[in-house]
Amino acid sequence: MTILPMKHSKTDYRGGEAVLLSTPAIELAVTTDVGPRVVSLRSAAGKKAGNLMLEFPADEKPYHGYMLRGGHRLWHSPEHIVRTYQPDNSPLAVKPLKNGIALAQPTEEKTGLQKAMKIEVLGARTVKVTHALTNHGLWAIETAAWALTMLRGGGYAVLPLLPKGNHADGDLLPGYSLVPWTYTDLSLPVWNLHRDFIGIDVPKARASQKLGITDYPGWSAYWIDDVTFVKYAPVVKNAAYPDRGCAFELFTNGDMIELETLSPLVKLEPGKSITHVEHWGVFDGLKKPSTDAAFADLSAAAGKWIQTL
Numbered sequence: 001m002t003i004l005p006m007k008h009s010k011t012d013y014r015g016g017e018a019v020l021l022s023t024p025a026i027e028l029a030v031t032t033d034v035g036p037r038v039v040s041l042r043s044a045a046g047k048k049a050g051n052l053m054l055e056f057p058a059d060e061k062p063y064h065g066y067m068l069r070g071g072h073r074l075w076h077s078p079e080h081i082v083r084t085y086q087p088d089n090s091p092l093a094v095k096p097l098k099n100g101i102a103l104a105q106p107t108e109e110k111t112g113l114q115k116a117m118k119i120e121v122l123g124a125r126t127v128k129v130t131h132a133l134t135n136h137g138l139w140a141i142e143t144a145a146w147a148l149t150m151l152r153g154g155g156y157a158v159l160p161l162l163p164k165g166n167h168a169d170g171d172l173l174p175g176y177s178l179v180p181w182t183y184t185d186l187s188l189p190v191w192n193l194h195r196d197f198i199g200i201d202v203p204k205a206r207a208s209q210k211l212g213i214t215d216y217p218g219w220s221a222y223w224i225d226d227v228t229f230v231k232y233a234p235v236v237k238n239a240a241y242p243d244r245g246c247a248f249e250l251f252t253n254g255d256m257i258e259l260e261t262l263s264p265l266v267k268l269e270p271g272k273s274i275t276h277v278e279h280w281g282v283f284d285g286l287k288k289p290s291t292d293a294a295f296a297d298l299s300a301a302a303g304k305w306i307q308t309l
Contacts, residue, residue, distance in 0.1 A: 008096065013039060014058050019094075019101055025124040026282050031069075032094050036103035036117040038129070039071035045284045046227035052282075054150040054256040062087075070150050070256075074115045074131045077146040077242040077262055083111050100128075112137025112270075126309070127280040131263075134273040144242045145263040145276035149231060153255045155224030157200040158289050159248070160217045160299060164195070179212035179244045186211075190252065197295050205254035212246030219302050220248060220259050223288050230281040230302050231259050232309070239264035281305045 007022045016033030029040035040051045054070040066085035075084055086108045095102040100120035107114040118130040131145045151157075165171030180186065190209055192199030198211075218234040235247045242265055243249065251258040263276035283301055287294040 008101075021100060021119065021121050023121055023124045026121075026127070028119065028121070028127065030101055030103065030119055031092075032101075032103065033091050034067075034069070034089050035073065036088075036092055036105060036115065037069055037071050037073050038117075038119060039069065041071075041229070041280070041282070043227045043282050043284055046225060049225035049227040052151055052222070052224065052227060052229050054152040068150070072129070072147070072149045074117055074133075075146040075148060076111070076113055076115075076133055077144045077265075086110055088115070107134075107136045111141070113141070113143070122279075123308075125282045126305070129278045129280065131276045131278070132273050133268065135268045135270050137270055140267050140269045142265060142267050143274075144265045145274055146242075146260065147233070147262070147276060147278055148258050148260045149229075150256050150258050151222045151229065152224070153202050153252075153257070155202055155222055155257070156288050156290050157202065157220065157222045157250065157252075157257050157259065158295060158298065159198040159200070159211075159213065159220050159250065161196055161198065162215060162217065176213060176215040177245060179214065179246050179249075181210040181212075183207070184209050184211055190254075192290065194292060194295065196292070196299070197289075199290055199295075200250065200252060200257060201290070202252050202257050203254060205252045208251070208253045210249065210251045212243055212249040214241065214245040214247060216248055219306065220250070221289065221298060221302065222257060222259060223286065223298075226285060228283040228286045228289075228298060230283065230305065231261065231278055232281070232302075232306055233261040233276065233278045236264050241265060279306075279309050 009020045011018050018029050018031045021028045027042045031037045056070045064085040090106050093104040102118040104116035114134045116132040120128045190205040219232040221230045241247050249260040289295040289298045
């Protein structure tokens with residue numbers, strides 16, 4: 001992939017500093033006073049869409065002491081009401097890069113873990129996000145890096161499924177597992193089951209819904225106002241993942257949707273780090289992928305893009 005010139009500038013975000021990373025096709029806003037967070041992602045051509053990411057109001061009330069804010073964040077899995085919701089309200093260590101920025105938060109006092117994120121713009125429409133967790137504690141922790149992207153409501157998401165096998169040809173074993181949460185109701189119209197994908201019609205969610213999958217083609221997508229966001233993180237074969245083996249999870253409540261990728265579970269020793277890489281692509285002009293034909297077009301575009309990474 002040819003790395004294109006990128007503009008790097010400062011801006012204000014809720015009274016604090018943020019950095020804008022932009023090409024002629026896309027623009028990202030990354031906070032430096034809190035987080036690390038990517039709080040905005042826009043397509044230059046898709047002006048109708050505006051910020052693809054969800055933004056909570058400035059007067060948002062903390063959830064168990066944690067400000068969600070919106071956008072993209074890094075957590076450590078499995079989810080726990082104390083360790084997961086550690087505040088990230090402090091200024092970050094910031095290192096400008098030629099085509100992006102590297103950010104690291106102070107070590108979390110209650111967990112001993114430090115979160116870091118490196119955002120690099122690799123092409124006109126491609127972003128590489130490297131997530132890192134470092135254990136600065138006194139003992140090993142079993143955990144996984146968990147990358148969550150909150151996208152605003154009103155659109156349609158797809159979770160691609162693995163290619164179909166053939167029983168007559170000897171395909172006798174299961175290929176993957178779907179993992180519903182206790183509050184998930186697969187009879188609701190938010191879920192659209194197709195041969196090659198699961199569609200999520202976000203506005204039809206009237207209550208919180210969450211679903212995980214143990215193996216899939218490594219990409220997911222969200223369409224809104226003629227702009228499609230594609231998120232890619234390949235699955236590590238035969239690795240142990242959190243949450244009954246989930247390499248990918250999604251959550252929606254009708255107002256937004258989260259596309260979430262996870263690294264394999266590791267026993268993270270003191271002084272050691274784990275990294276987890278995602279690539280993001282932004283495509284204009286694709287049809288809403290709610291039909292088999294439109295999904296096939298999106299799948300072809302995503303596959304061609306992945307081959308360039």
